[in-house]
Amino acid sequence: MSLDSKIPSGPIAQKWDKHRFDMKLVNPANKRKYSVIVVGSGLAGGSAAASLAELGYNVSCFCFQDSPRRAHSIAAQGGINAAKNYQNDGDSVYRLFYDTIKGGDFRAREANVYRLAQVSAEIIDQCVAQGVPFAREYGGTLANRSFGGAQVSRTFYARGQTGQQLLLGAYSALSRQIGLGKVKMYNRSEMLDLVVVNGQAKGIIVRDLVTGKITRHSADAVVLGTGGYSNVYYLSTNAQACNVTAAWRAARKGAYFANPCYTQIHPTCIPVHGDHQSKLTLMSESLRNDGRVWVPKRKEDCGKKPSDIPEDARDYYLERKYPSFGNLAPRDISSRSAKEACDDGRGVGPGGRGVYLDFADAIKRLGRKTIEDRYGNLFQMYEKITGENAYEQPMRIYPALHYTMGGLWVDYNLMSNLPGLFVIGEANFSDHGANRLGASALMQGLADGYFVLPYTIGNYLAQQKEKAPSTDHPEFVKAEQEVHDRLNKLMSIKGKRSPNSFHHELGHLMWENVGMGRNEKGLKEALAKIPQIREEFWKNLNVLGDKEDLNNALERAGRVADFLEFAELLTLDALERKESCGGHFREEYQMPDGEAKRDDENFAYVAAWEFKGVGQAPVLHKEPLVYEEVHMSTRSYK
């Protein structure tokens, strides 16, 4: 199958308008005849489900939490970008587009990114109309802050809880449609397979997590807004239950998985403190607006109290290496610099895996009250976790897995290569290339859900001649049987190890070998080990409890089983991409000064992988990245 990205012709600024005009529309009176399944209730899924129902479609929405309001989007702290130019500092749609393409190290699709920047302003209008309490100035207008990778101030925020407030906005719109009977909501329900009928995605198989009941759901189209796969690394800033199952099940049914090796490591997280740790906590990047990152110049000073290390013995390495962006250098660069400093033996805190994020200057300049207003909840969170007061001593931070740019391949319409399967939010691959800029995931999730998918799905539905298949169709029967078989298998191994122990083992391997710095030897080693862990899993797993009850261990086992297949693809993609770009850093490909060395001649493509069976080599399809608007340059933040 060839990959057609369906990018509309014409000048970039007119593509989306023209496309909206060219697309087929579903007559308003006919919309209620179409049904759409939306898996996910985060920013992407929640906003899509609400908007589709407002348009008149019959929507079923699924999430595995006990309420749609608890999707992982709730945890986003820092903010959301939009090209409003409210600060009159020279921002524009074009600048946001350019920053995003450059931030993504020229590995994203131009047309999609331009559209994202175009609709960004509308998102803010929409959220304000819903009652999202964004931060404001005394004059009553909206306030902004700066985020990494940008020299303008275009980030809107609601204290340190922007994701929460945006999600509660989408949740309230969704709730309104549930109340009106236009959306049927399934909480504590997990999609365990995609059903494909005559080459088109037409339904899903779902397990009710409370009763264990398996049900079939059919629709005219299926939308996945199921989030990212950072938890393949076990320790990440993601919520505990985030997983790759929905996307991976779709990949097994024929949807291509694009750029799985593009993972983002966030520079400002609380360092790991022990083996028992279950997650890593992010300290929002917005802290880098006022905090200064440093380590001691000399190794001997690492054990000293930070206040005992004089100014001239400190290395403010980001300011030194990247004078024009300083502490606001993009995430991939900041993370790698922290790793370098620690590899050099100048890390601080237990195990030497930490750097300082220091607010002393900002407090002196702006007063403690201002810092408290801006970041109070983050400082409180830091203190609860570490027992240290960051007003009085610098925070200690270290990079951690945070976001995944890769995801299911989609065309300009956000439809995968499987017709009828749409993928939105973090679950798709399209907008962030090899590195995502801060505050752009929230923007993308809501752009997809409110302003892109509701149009593009209409174009697909308008062309559907046949009604959605009955759930008695043999493909549904077969898919349900496979789900039962797999659950029975997981329950019946009765080995010795818990699902968690396998997840832990896999995550450790991924972090060590497929983490911040990757090389051929390490990647090959991982490719040899992952199948061994998988084999041991299917031999020695033990799932206690019943299949017909709430069973956290069984849920976990299914997710870990999928991670164990998916991890192999991620690693293979990292091995095949013999260049460094964005979050993908191959140690063999670097400049003399340690910066990433991209290879546009050979790798300016999207790697879209076709599943061929567990343990079988997947097939690589390449979508060439053609830059008509911007010139591919070497990224410089110096």
Next chain:
Amino acid sequence: MSTSNSMTFNIRIWRQKNAKTPGKLVEYKLDGISPDMSFLEMLDQLNERLYAKGEEPVAFDHDCREGICGMCSLNVNGIPHGPDSQVTICQTHMRIFKDGQTITIEPWRSTAFPVIKDCVVDRSAFDRIIQAGGFVSVNTGGTPDANALPISKEIADLAMDAAACIGCGACVAACKNSSALLFVSAKASQLNLLPQGKAEKDRRVLKMVEAMDKEGFGACTNTNSCEAVCPKGIPVTFIAQLNRDYAWAMLKGAAAEPKATVGGA
């Protein structure tokens, strides 16, 4: 950051197979706990040990583990979210407990939140209250420019104070009457305070209160125990606000409208 000094606890935790079977407190001895562990990591340890013995692990709700999703919901030594102030139980760390202490862990207790299994309860009643009126009736698209309507910083900040609610239900669990008024008033106040939400203020208040009563939550008798346990420090002044808004809406006789027209389609 000491991981060497390990602690021992006597854990008494609620075990209940499912909604139909009665439950009871079961005791476990748990050693080797580091003071730097979070409370839920301590429970992970307990579960791994149970696992090793072939005993089914304890079910409890959790997801973000950073105090924002509102999923975790444990009553610890009789206090929703435990003894640490203004944090959820997932953000509580073992260093605040005494070595050797007995820790009693139970699910939220309220007829509106039936137990599903062990420490997991059903809080869908909260969703139904929001579905009844916890929104601004605006469709996607066609909204005015975000700066078209200036909102004073004080009002925006106050609305944000209310909006900080994570919907965990600790307020209900702490209340001897199982009142949901802190939750309802926080959502209603957020929207009622803002100019965007004013147009349907009366209807919102009436609808949400009606839904709340239908779910079987009790009446508020001003004991303020909800405020005391709220991990986000939501103050009871919002309850007073809601009571005023409710009285005003009743006075105006804004009777609940026929279902078909609520909010439009």
